[in-house]
Amino acid sequence: MSKRDYYEILGVGRDATDQQIKSAYRKLALKYHPDRNPGDHKAEEAFKEAAEAYAIISDTDKRSAYDRFGHAGVSGAGAGGFDPNAFAGFEDIFGNLGDLFGFGEMFGGRRRRGGPQRGADLRYDLEISFEEAFTGTETPLQIPREETCETCSGSGAAAGTSPETCGHCRGTGQQRFQQGFLTVARPCPTCRGTGRVIAKPCQACRGAGRIGRERKITAKIPAGIATGQRLRLYGEGEHGSAGGPPGDLYVVVHVQEHQFFQRDGDDLYCEMPVSFPTLALGGEMHVPTLAGDEEIRIPAGTQPGARFKVKGKGMPNVSGRGTGDLFAIVRVSVPKKITREQKHLLEELARTLPEERIDGAPGDGTEKPFFEKVKDIFG
Ligand SMILES: [Zn+2]
Ligand SMILES: [Zn+2]
Numbered sequence: 253m254s255k256r257d258y259y260e261i262l263g264v265g266r267d268a269t270d271q272q273i274k275s276a277y278r279k280l281a282l283k284y285h286p287d288r289n290p291g292d293h294k295a296e297e298a299f300k301e302a303a304e305a306y307a308i309i310s311d312t313d314k315r316s317a318y319d320r321f322g323h324a325g326v327s328g329a330g331a332g333g334f335d336p337n338a339f340a341g342f343e344d345i346f347g348n349l350g351d352l353f354g355f356g357e358m359f360g361g362r363r364r365r366g367g368p369q370r371g372a373d374l375r376y377d378l379e380i381s382f383e384e385a386f387t388g389t390e391t392p393l394q395i396p397r398e399e400t401c402e403t404c405s406g407s408g409a410a411a412g413t414s415p416e417t418c419g420h421c422r423g424t425g426q427q428r429f430q431q432g433f434l435t436v437a438r439p440c441p442t443c444r445g446t447g448r449v450i451a452k453p454c455q456a457c458r459g460a461g462r463i464g465r466e467r468k469i470t471a472k473i474p475a476g477i478a479t480g481q482r483l484r485l486y487g488e489g490e491h492g493s494a495g496g497p498p499g500d501l502y503v504v505v506h507v508q509e510h511q512f513f514q515r516d517g518d519d520l521y522c523e524m525p526v527s528f529p530t531l532a533l534g535g536e537m538h539v540p541t542l543a544g545d546e547e548i549r550i551p552a553g554t555q556p557g558a559r560f561k562v563k564g565k566g567m568p569n570v571s572g573r574g575t576g577d578l579f580a581i582v583r584v585s586v587p588k589k590i591t592r593e594q595k596h597l598l599e600e601l602a603r604t605l606p607e608e609r610i611d612g613a614p615g616d617g618t619e620k621p622f623f624e625k626v627k628d629i630f631g
Contacts, residue, residue, distance in 0.1 A: 255323050258305035266319070270310070277306040278497075288486060368496035371398070374489045375502045380473060382510035386542045386567060388475030395469060395501065398462045398490040404454035406493065408461035413452045418443035461493065471503050476518065476570035479507045512540065518576025520566045525585035526550070539580045541565040548580065558582045 259266055262276045280302035282288075289295035308314045308326050317325035376393055384391075400406040409415050417423040421440035425447035428437050439445030453459025469488055482504045489499025514521045526537055534552035538545050539562055546562050559579050566576025590598070 256301070258309050258318060261301050261305040262309060264309075268309075273306070273309055277302060277310070282487075285486075369493045370496045371490035371492040371499035373499040373502060375504060377504050377506060378471070378473075379506045379508060380477075381508050382513065382515075383542065384473065385477050385505075385507040386475060388477075388568075389473045390470050391473060393469050393471050393503070395467045395488070396464060397467060399465045399467070400491040400493075401454060401457035401461055401463045403456035404461060406461040406491075406495070407450075408454055408457060408459040409450045410452040410454050413450075415448040415450045418447055418449045421447065423447040462491065469501075473503075473505065474570055476568040477505050477507065478515070478567075478570065479505065481505050481570065513542070513578075515567060518567045518569050518574075520576065520578045522578065522580055523583050524580045525583050526554075527585055531556070531582070531584065537580070537582075539578070541578055546578075550582070554582060556582055556584045 259268070262268075262273060262280065264272050264276045268276070281299065284295045284299035284302065286296050286299060289299075308318055314326050319325075374395065374397055376395060378391065378393070380389060380391070401408070403411070407415055418425070418440060420442035421427055425440055425443060425445040426437045427440045428435055430436075440447070443449050450459050454461070457463050467488075469485070471483060471485065473483070482502050485501040485503065487498045488501035491498050512522050520542075522539070524537055524539060530537070530550065531554045532552065534550055534554070537548045537550050537560070539548055539560075540546075541562060543565065546565060548560050548562065550558075550560065559581050562578040562580065564575045565578035568575045587594075
């Protein structure tokens with residue numbers, strides 16, 4: 253398969269300016285970023301293709317070699333070939349998607365005050381029920397955040413006007429003055445370092461360029477999520493300023509405690525009260541789970557504290573790696589009130605029961621009555 257033309261990939265003309273190339277690449281990177289297209293192989297390819305094209309076309313030397321000789325001019329290690337796998341660690345290199353944009357340093361310029369700035373990240377604390385954590389849920393969120401003012405498109409200037417170059421600092425945003433041998437630069441007080449002043453502010457945002465809004469978005473909470481885990485919603489933070497990209501929204505999840513189940517990782521634990529006769533004789537125990545009741549056979553002579561595993565009835569793993577187990581721990585239930593007949597039966601039973609014994613197998617001579625054993629222990 254022949255390689256696609258780099259200009260074609262970026263969707264720009266051969267005479268495109270650096271700015272046009274940058275913005276074309278930003279759009280593609282946003283659209284095809286692997287974090288936004290999980291599991292989508294085509295998107296991943298498109299993302300790498302765009303990154304490769306951008307790496308060549310944004311570099312003056314490589315671009316001119318490419319213009320003259322095509323792919324042959326820039327392929328091979330000698331000519332500074334581009335390894336798409338170098339971008340496999342994209343997230344690590346760039347920190348996050350937002351960092352890609354508006355960061356002059358990264359693209360060879362210097363960031364200036366008042367230049368494009370990435371919007372702030374937001375945090376939202378979300379409480380969900382234990383059951384919702386089990387099934388996963390979609391929940392609407394009301395996010396108060398700063399958005400770009402539509403009236404002035406974020407410039408802060410009234411309709412028909414635009415911000416003017418600051419006369420005080422001539423647009424540099426800095427005020428320089430001599431202090432001894434040193435020249436000290438300070439942000440210009442007139443334009444507060446932006447280099448521009450707004451003569452007639454936009455009425456909608458009073459010149460701020462931004463407006464506080466409540467925004468409704470839906471967060472998909474995956475099954476198996478646990479307290480303290482967070483979801484990152486790309487681009488749902490505050491809007492950037494002066495055309496900068498938006499920040500991200502972090503949804504920090506808090507899962508309510510359950511009355512019956514305790515959670516440990518993906519496993520669940522519960523205590524099951526069982527009557528003395530059932531423990532002694534063996535029988536069935538109904539164990540409630542988050543997905544219907546389970547019936548468990550318990551053998552005759554089951555002791556309090558015995559643990560029974562119900563396989564696969566714990567929490568689903570949040571990363572999709574299987575499901576935890578449920579452990580039912582047996583407790584003895586003792587009735588608080590009994591009838592006269594029950595009392596009689598229990599007294600009959602008590603008379604026939606052997607002394608409480610510990611250690612050794614019954615009848616092998618090593619067992620002793622419990623109180624004698626205790627005396628041994630205390631000397
Ligand atoms: Zn405005
Ligand atoms: Zn100024």
